[in-house]
Amino acid sequence: MTQAQLAQGNAPLLAVRDVSVVFGGIIALNGVSFDMHKGAILGLIGPNGAGKTTLFNCLSRLYQPSSGDILMEGASILKRPPHRIAEIGIGRTFQNVALFPNLSVLDNVRVGTHARTSSDIISDSLRLAWVRRGEADTNRKVHEILAYLDLESVAHTVVSGLPFGTQKRVELARALAADPKILLLDEPAGGLNHEEVYVLGDLIRRIRDERHMTVLLVEHHMGLVMSIADHVVALNFGRKLAEGTPAQVQADPDVIKAYLGSKDQ
Amino acid sequence: MSAAEDVVTEAPAVEAVPKRAMTLGLGTSLVVLAALCLAPLFVKNFIIFQMTMLLIYALAVLALNILTGGSGQFSLGQSAFYAVGAYTSAILMEHANMNYALTLPIAGVICFAFGFIFGQPALRLSGVYLALATFALATAMPQLLKLGFFEHWTGGVQGLVVTKPDAPFGLPMSQDMWLYYFTLAVSIGIYIASVNLLKSRSGRAFMAIRDNEIAASAMGVDVALYKTLAFGVSAGITGVAGGLGAIAVQFVAPDGYTITLAISLFLGMVVGGVGWLPGSIVGSAFIIFVPNIAEGISKGLSGAVFGVLLFLVIFLVPHGARQVAMIAQGLIAKLKN
Numbered sequence: 001m002t003q004a005q006l007a008q009g010n011a012p013l014l015a016v017r018d019v020s021v022v023f024g025g026i027i028a029l030n031g032v033s034f035d036m037h038k039g040a041i042l043g044l045i046g047p048n049g050a051g052k053t054t055l056f057n058c059l060s061r062l063y064q065p066s067s068g069d070i071l072m073e074g075a076s077i078l079k080r081p082p083h084r085i086a087e088i089g090i091g092r093t094f095q096n097v098a099l100f101p102n103l104s105v106l107d108n109v110r111v112g113t114h115a116r117t118s119s120d121i122i123s124d125s126l127r128l129a130w131v132r133r134g135e136a137d138t139n140r141k142v143h144e145i146l147a148y149l150d151l152e153s154v155a156h157t158v159v160s161g162l163p164f165g166t167q168k169r170v171e172l173a174r175a176l177a178a179d180p181k182i183l184l185l186d187e188p189a190g191g192l193n194h195e196e197v198y199v200l201g202d203l204i205r206r207i208r209d210e211r212h213m214t215v216l217l218v219e220h221h222m223g224l225v226m227s228i229a230d231h232v233v234a235l236n237f238g239r240k241l242a243e244g245t246p247a248q249v250q251a252d253p254d255v256i257k258a259y260l261g262s263k264d265q
Numbered sequence: 266m267s268a269a270e271d272v273v274t275e276a277p278a279v280e281a282v283p284k285r286a287m288t289l290g291l292g293t294s295l296v297v298l299a300a301l302c303l304a305p306l307f308v309k310n311f312i313i314f315q316m317t318m319l320l321i322y323a324l325a326v327l328a329l330n331i332l333t334g335g336s337g338q339f340s341l342g343q344s345a346f347y348a349v350g351a352y353t354s355a356i357l358m359e360h361a362n363m364n365y366a367l368t369l370p371i372a373g374v375i376c377f378a379f380g381f382i383f384g385q386p387a388l389r390l391s392g393v394y395l396a397l398a399t400f401a402l403a404t405a406m407p408q409l410l411k412l413g414f415f416e417h418w419t420g421g422v423q424g425l426v427v428t429k430p431d432a433p434f435g436l437p438m439s440q441d442m443w444l445y446y447f448t449l450a451v452s453i454g455i456y457i458a459s460v461n462l463l464k465s466r467s468g469r470a471f472m473a474i475r476d477n478e479i480a481a482s483a484m485g486v487d488v489a490l491y492k493t494l495a496f497g498v499s500a501g502i503t504g505v506a507g508g509l510g511a512i513a514v515q516f517v518a519p520d521g522y523t524i525t526l527a528i529s530l531f532l533g534m535v536v537g538g539v540g541w542l543p544g545s546i547v548g549s550a551f552i553i554f555v556p557n558i559a560e561g562i563s564k565g566l567s568g569a570v571f572g573v574l575l576f577l578v579i580f581l582v583p584h585g586a587r588q589v590a591m592i593a594q595g596l597i598a599k600l601k602n
Contacts, residue, residue: 060483085483086485094480100472110469111481114484115485120467124465124466131466135465
């Protein structure tokens, strides 16, 4: 999405408003605000301890902000318990991969559909007709996603034995299975080699374009962020340091200072 | 991504676990079923009674397997749920003159509610702490059943005698044989329902919680709800087993449902293979017959012999009957080639 389209001023899909998080005496996030517009890839960057993951965990409701608000399509998400975040269209992956290690790839992705399906234990035990129809729909959808992410060949393999890169893709598949409007990716390039990072960038863009998603990318890998993000927010010590296009943020003296130390060193 | 090709070209990193890893194939299931149907025709009444108990304990082990193998929660309190089921059936039959078959669903529902409610405080505990909390439940139950306040219904320390049902429709079979087939029908029904449950959306939610609570929650799984549901389902099935046990033994008394029973069931689950439902019957056989075998070897030291046998099993096949089944499957596949 271009800057011009962003400037058209349609309401943001997700709005982070003045969010602060305090742990004991430590201010992990200090009045951070930014908007995410539909169809954009937003890169969230910053050195270690900048507050990226803290913000991420506020979005998935693992942390409660001390002040500020987070609005999804205009409605605050802060009153929702963590398990009711998926149903409003926020899906995520985890920094160090949080799959269900004893389940097959297929079952991992099936769990991803939990928020979009319904059942009760009695109907499930009796395998009533509507449960069977629901399972058939789920399976169709899951196989479509597995094919999309090139995971069909390992569909029945238990995930704990898969290589790390494949596990990351399974996690992505699981997140896609919930039909999120916003995909939160926590360091998707971590642990991948150079070529894999390149392929991943393409994949994220393809997912945005073909599956009509908005992506929040928290990433250390500058090359990846700068090549695929439409918009970048840089954090340092819990504050927003800079915001703009990748080129703007890259050229920002504060950002350069945060990453490399001051210029005259 | 290149990683996918690695998986395909190299030898699989783990043995590909077949889709139905939690259950038996159709062929094997039918053979086991046929054996269970035909066996009582050739044996004495006492053996039939023992086979009935085998099925009943298998149900109780299965219930624990759903809780531990499915949702990852420990319980040393299954004897309490078993006791509540047994007393519910006994009291309804003896005080309300209810038909024995009708008492079982009631026992199941009451125990489901009991387990569901007990699951609420258990939400704050996990691992060994949860095991200890359920342990407390198991130790408290026999004393609660002896309370003078309930004595009118429970019979206090004396317990209650339960009338054994006759075969219906004038079928020419002994009471023991009828009860065996009745128990078998109930067991098959519960087994199929359990398999369905674990393979369904709810079952996947249980297993997701077992493997990673935070990720499960991010996928929309209500962790608290499904954890308590798992407790409820487990307690409900244990309650039905308890009700059947009361009818089969024709007697309920507080000291029949001590912590020893809960530990036996736990043992049965481990020997059968945690998370492998067909293993439940193997585990049940272990806790019913191995003590007798131990006694046959040495009367005075039966406990020690039992301990040695248990140690051998755990040492040789730490994953229990599931592991034996997998080895057997591998051998058969080799023979075929």
